[in-house]
Amino acid sequence: MKTFLSLTTLAAAVSPVVHAQVAVWGQCGGIGFTGSTVCASGSTCTEMNAYYSQCLPSTNTGTTTVVGTTTTATTTSTAPPSSSGTCANRTKFKFFGVNQSGAEFGTGVVPGKWGTDFTFPAPSSIDFFVGKGFNFFRVPFMMERLVPPAGGITGPFSSAYLANLTATIQYITVTKGAFAALDPHNFMIYNGAAISNTAQFQQFWTNLAGQFKSNSKVIFDVMNEPNGIPASTAFALNQAAINGIRASGATSQLILVEGTSWTGAWTWVSSGNSAVFGAIKDPNNNTAIEMHQYLDSDGSGTNAACVSSTIGAERLAAATSWLQANNLKGFLGEIGAGNNAQCITAVSGALCAMQQSGVWIGASWWAAGPWWPATYFTSIEPPNGLSVAQVLPQALMPYL
Ligand SMILES: *[C@@H]1O[C@H](CO)[C@@H](O)[C@H](O)[C@H]1NC(C)=O
Ligand SMILES: *[C@@H]1O[C@H](CO)[C@@H](O)[C@H](O)[C@H]1NC(C)=O
Ligand SMILES: *[C@@H]1O[C@H](CO)[C@@H](O)[C@H](O)[C@H]1NC(C)=O
Numbered sequence: 001m002k003t004f005l006s007l008t009t010l011a012a013a014v015s016p017v018v019h020a021q022v023a024v025w026g027q028c029g030g031i032g033f034t035g036s037t038v039c040a041s042g043s044t045c046t047e048m049n050a051y052y053s054q055c056l057p058s059t060n061t062g063t064t065t066v067v068g069t070t071t072t073a074t075t076t077s078t079a080p081p082s083s084s085g086t087c088a089n090r091t092k093f094k095f096f097g098v099n100q101s102g103a104e105f106g107t108g109v110v111p112g113k114w115g116t117d118f119t120f121p122a123p124s125s126i127d128f129f130v131g132k133g134f135n136f137f138r139v140p141f142m143m144e145r146l147v148p149p150a151g152g153i154t155g156p157f158s159s160a161y162l163a164n165l166t167a168t169i170q171y172i173t174v175t176k177g178a179f180a181a182l183d184p185h186n187f188m189i190y191n192g193a194a195i196s197n198t199a200q201f202q203q204f205w206t207n208l209a210g211q212f213k214s215n216s217k218v219i220f221d222v223m224n225e226p227n228g229i230p231a232s233t234a235f236a237l238n239q240a241a242i243n244g245i246r247a248s249g250a251t252s253q254l255i256l257v258e259g260t261s262w263t264g265a266w267t268w269v270s271s272g273n274s275a276v277f278g279a280i281k282d283p284n285n286n287t288a289i290e291m292h293q294y295l296d297s298d299g300s301g302t303n304a305a306c307v308s309s310t311i312g313a314e315r316l317a318a319a320t321s322w323l324q325a326n327n328l329k330g331f332l333g334e335i336g337a338g339n340n341a342q343c344i345t346a347v348s349g350a351l352c353a354m355q356q357s358g359v360w361i362g363a364s365w366w367a368a369g370p371w372w373p374a375t376y377f378t379s380i381e382p383p384n385g386l387s388v389a390q391v392l393p394q395a396l397m398p399y400l
Contacts, residue, residue: 022055024302025376029053032109032117046373056375087348087399090355095179095219095254095362096400097136098129098380099334101369103165104140104185111145111158118142120168122370126176128382129368132392133400135178138333138364140185140224141165147204149191154203162211173217181219181256181333182208188226188237195223201237202244213250220245220255221290221333225262231272234260235280242282255282256290256331265291265332266299266315268322278326288361291319292334295346301366304338304377312337312350323359330359336366336378339386347395355399365396 020036022028028037028045030053039045039055046056106117114120126137145161147153165182172180188195195201205222212218222241226234238257245255257280259273268274268291280287294301295311308314316332323330335350337343354360365380365387372379379385380392 024055024057026055027053027107028055030106030117032106032112035108046375054373056373087352087355090352090399091358092355093360093362093399095136095331096364096396097134097138097178098365099138099140099183099367099369100125100168101140101367102371103145103161103168104142105369105371106142110142110191111148111161112142114160114164118145119370120164121368122381123171123175125368125370125381126172126178130176130178132397136181136219136362136364137172137178138181138183138221139165139168139172140183143184143186143190143204146184146208152200153190153195154200154207157207157211166211169212169215169218173215177217179217179219179254181221182212183221183224183333185224188223188229188234194229195237196233198236198240202240202247205241205244206248209245209250209253210248212253213248216252218250218253220250220253222255222257224258225292226258226260227262229260231260231276234258234273235276238277239280242280242287246283251284253286255287256333257287258290258292258333263291263333264299265293265319268319274322278322278328280328288329288331289323290331290333292366293332293350294335294366295337295343295350301334301336301378304340304343306337306340306343306346309342309345310349312346312348313353316350316353320353320357320359324357328359329361330354331361332363334366335363336387337391338377339389339391344391344395347391348398351395351399363399365391 021038021040022036023040024043027033028039037045043055043057045053100121102119102121106112109117112118146157147155148158169180172178209220222238242255259271259277261267261271277289293315295306296303297307337347351363366378368381370381372381374384377386380387382388
């Protein structure tokens with residue numbers, strides 16, 4: 001999500017910040033936090049726990065108001081379909097699930113403290129989604145915690161953080177038999193500086209993939225949401241990562257590459273990504289293009305209102321055509337929208353269009369995670385995340 005990028009940049013570049021405003025959903029306080037505590041207008045700094053406060057939209061704060069709570073599963077709609085029952089000739093996703101946030105929390109706090117600044121996904125949450133039939137979890141983590149700045153990105157791992165990350169991956173893949181995507185949630189920024197050295201980035205991935213090369217259920221998600229860099233730079237770094245992953249001996253697993261401009265599907269052409277990513281080469285022919293898409297007016301995933309009930313399919317259309325024209329596979333690594341009838345129809349329409357296209361192999365909802373506040377509008381953390389009661393059964397599960 002974009003919000004996380006701006007926070008990373010802010011904390012790294014100008015911390016401690018005086019008077020700067022934190023965007024909605026950003027961290028605004030907590031023990032050890034040194035950033036701004038001033039929330040953007042219309043939002044209020046709300047304490048989630050002693051170590052994590054977040055700017056929540058003022059209209060949501062402290063309430064359980066949910067837009068569209070009166071919607072029922074029988075919402076009528078002709079086009080796009082409101083359930084897979086009216087989505088003709090679809091091909092199911094190979095991978096379908098949720099993001100599992102937590103290990104990347106505590107932006108700017110390095111290394112931070114487990115249980116206070118960051119945490120790992122709850123096994124019970126993973127159980128919940130596997131029990132519903134989902135088989136994919138994207139697991140964000142913070143690079144600076146895995147490869148501490150003292151040694152740089154090619155340096156040694158923090159054995160404690162790696163052990164905990166590995167335990168999560170093992171739980172998902174071995175205990176539950178699902179797929180887990182390793183997601184360095186760093187926006188192509190490490191220790192406050194843009195990652196630009198392809199040889200070093202390649203080595204980082206050789207080192208990390210080497211840890212998981214014998215686990216066929218692990219997926220390598222090269223980098224969350226590069227942005228502020230040319231598409232060609234993002235491409236070169238992703239290509240280097242593929243080379244590094246395969247060189248480690250991890251030759252069978254799926255790799256996901258992400259473009260610049262937060263890898264937005266709707267901006268895939270205007271960002272320049274479409275002009276360069278068609279040339280991606282994987283010696284083992286198992287790489288897909290990961291894109292993200294939110295359905296609010298600015299595509300940032302910060303507003304519970306969707307532009308229209310057809311916006312999901314519309315925003316994916318050009319990217320889908322590009323994937324088809326280039327004979328590439330797509331993976332929608334993040335999709336999120338509000339808990340209301342219009343958004344539910346829009347999400348359903350997006351998933352239907354994807355399953356009819358023949359080129360999208362997976363999708364994951366943004367996001368589960370134990371520390372999302374009860375008011376976070378796309379939280380799907382069971383049992384009470386706002387996306388659990390309606391979005392899950394009405395917009396997601398029909399596409400299992
Ligand atoms: C679905 O596929 C079948 C067989 O290929 C075809 O006859 C039918 O017209 C398709 N339906 C739609 C709505 O595309
Ligand atoms: C790893 O998890 C354990 C609890 O299982 C915790 O005590 C420890 O602090 C964690 N360390 C890191 C670096 O995440
Ligand atoms: C790569 O894999 C795809 C299936 O994912 C297949 O259609 C294509 O023919 C393969 N290409 C090569 C060069 O093996």
